[in-house]
Amino acid sequence: MRTKKYFEIFKINLMSSASYQLESFNWFIVASISTLLSIVLFRTAVSNNAFTNYTEESITLYIVLSLVLNRIMDWYFSWSVHVAVAEGSIATVLIKPYKYQLTPLIEEIAHKVLPTIPYFLILAVFILAFNVKISLSPLNLFYGLISLVLATILRILITYVLSSLSFFIVRTNSVIWFYEWVSAILSGRAFPLDILPKVFLETLKFTPFPYTYFFTISFFIGNIPKNFNFVLFFVTQIFWIILTFFIAKFLWKKGIKKYEIVGN
């Protein structure tokens, strides 16, 4: 019965997303321009030998893939939860016969489905425009896909942790902005982490960030060191998922208990 309710929420939001095509197109163009700028900047840097571990082709592929994976991996429902908590509208949803926690996630999935399709088109356009040759082995594709699924779960859970903060802090705008900004840099979404001095990447391995974008894209572009320990990598990814799950669950439970609303 519950599944049917969630499906209805999904359906309504999917229809709503389909009716704002111009908005999706606008964001698509914005994202494409920022990707194009990154490509121009990093290709020029690589052609001037600024980064020796990337070729013009591999850096282009890295940046374009980060644009597409951004649509799959990044979640923004912490904003809607923040508004619902701050304005008190969450109170009416909490008493409905389904779990509120899943609602913002389902809404966002529905709003992501249709606008994500053109991003695969832009991937093809950039690959053709910059004449990028892809040499993806089936094994790397397999590792990449598993890493993508796990990284997406991890980022959803991190978004839940951020959402839970709305119960404790009156205004979380800057906290969310700060997380999004830090995450773009430290996860390798903005640029590959192995162009940084080695000590940075080694330190970042103790955080969940590089286990999302950087390694996943590295699998897809085949930029993995020969002695790379795949087992340790996936175990670490799963460890972060479990840890974040319990933190999110704890904070959400605490937050709901603490939450108080007065009004009609």
Added chain:
Amino acid sequence: MKLLGIKKFLKIYYLGNKYGIEADMEYKTDFYFMLIRLIFTTLMVFGMVELFFINTEELNGWTKQDFYLITAVFMLTKSVFELLLIGITEIPGDIKNGYFDRSLLKPINLFSEYTSRGRSAYVLPNVFAYMCILIYALKLGGRLNIALLIYSIIITCIFYFAVLLFIISLNFFANFQANFTDLFREIMEFGRIPPSFYGKNIQIFFTFIFPVFSSAGIVFLVQKGEIPAYLLINIGIVILAFLYFSLKFWHYSIRRYTSASN
């Protein structure tokens, strides 16, 4: 519409911003994170420029000092615009929500009303942060003609204002859910990168037709002697033409505005 006296405008502008900043500071955790983000963003500029020049002396003829300067000038121009004129981007939201009438009925100039609205506490420290980067670049040995810098900031702010006003005016004709001002802001980011990084056609387009490079690139092209200084006047004329056309379109659009609400 009657133009405000400069003294009255400055007073309203000061009060609007004072209350805006005070309101932001009410939320302490949020405010501290805002400051932390500002510090990190500034440090990031240093980090990125240093990173690009670890293994190389120059990128397409642009040295580290040039890179610091172009980034600082671009960001400074953008933050000066945000400090002075960004308030006009609130107009589409007001039109959609039916609040625009309130501003129309006030006994002050409409643009003065919007530009003096309280903005985030983030904006003023932003200007200082980019000025610090600029000073650092000059200390590294970078060269910058101050008169050119001031000219560039003024014409770029006029250009941003003109294009945004045109985009905002479109909201009188259709109720757009999409925010095209964000699209324009992203296009302006082309000015962050040195012009020689792009192909020739893009360089011509963003220099003379849609002068995005007015924000920083042109200043350095003139300084390097790659384009003659008199072309800056031509670019200024193009921008003034943009402003003239946008103002005409704005006045035409605002006459079409009708409001129905309680």
